[in-house]
Amino acid sequence: MMEESQFYAAAIHKTEHDSMRKKIQAIEDGWKADKDAQKVQNFLEGDFKSWMVLHVARWDSETAMHLGDSM
Numbered sequence: 001m002m003e004e005s006q007f008y009a010a011a012i013h014k015t016e017h018d019s020m021r022k023k024i025q026a027i028e029d030g031w032k033a034d035k036d037a038q039k040v041q042n043f044l045e046g047d048f049k050s051w052m053v054l055h056v057a058r059w060d061s062e063t064a065m066h067l068g069d070s071m
């Protein structure tokens with residue numbers, strides 16, 4: 001949808017998601033290896049939580065405004 005509407009920051013937004021997806025994959029791999037719930041909790045309450053708040057506030061809200069304007 002972002003690409004279809006030619007959102008100027010679609011590539012950056014996608015990169016943000018790809019970066020977090022890699023971190024989540026690393027957490028999953030770690031979980032499978034050691035079942036350390038504390039590592040998962042630390043990630044969710046730390047990096048992931050701050051990423052989510054900032055990502056929604058910055059990229060998702062800007063994308064939504066762009067999509068709304070382009071309809």
Ligand SMILES: [Fe+2]
Pocket residue numbers: 013017055059060
């Ligand atoms: Fe997003």
